[in-house]
Amino acid sequence: MPPLRTPQLHFENAVGRLLEHPDGYAVFAYKPGKRRLADLQALLTRTRTLLERQQWHRMLGDQRLMAPFTAEESAWIVDYWLDAAYQRPGGLYGAVVLAHDVFARLSMDQVMHEARASALTYRLFENEENAAAWLRQLA
Incomplete structure (x- = not known):
């Protein structure tokens, strides 16, 4: 049996x-609790940088423990982070x-509704195994 790829x-x-x-994608997993906007910006900016550096087009967002987005966080995600996704070939x-x-x-639904013009194609999953399987199909 081949070793697990962690x-x-x-x-x-x-x-x-x-x-x-x-397998060639980024994984970001939210921790529970309230967030500072600067910390969220740092995490998502590093995610964007990793995707660009590796020339990856796939990511897995584990939101199981995530607290709702604030209005300020939602605005930043839509105006900056998802806008950058739209500009990716x-x-x-x-x-x-x-x-x-x-x-x-x-709050996630609201962000995605506001970002309709984004080039982010996403699917929602109840567990990580099914999410990872979908990403593997896109390789």
Whole structure:
């Protein structure tokens, strides 16, 4: 049996962890609790940088422990982060593992509704295994 291919930690802060998956995609997993906008910006900016440096077009966002986005966070994600995805040749594919918190799910829905023009193609999943399987199909 081949050894398990485990993701390598790339960056971590109070908001979450960013991992490099050996199958060629970024994984970011939110930590529970309130966030500072600067910490969220740092995590997502590092994610963008990793995707660009590796020339990857796939990511897995693990939102299971995530608290709802604030209005300020939502605005920054739509105006800056997803706008950058729109400018990427070929766009970006995201597998999102849904948050346990219903309000966090609603805030995610609102962000994606506001970002309709984004080049982010995403699917929502209840577990990481199915999300990763979808990303592998896109390789």
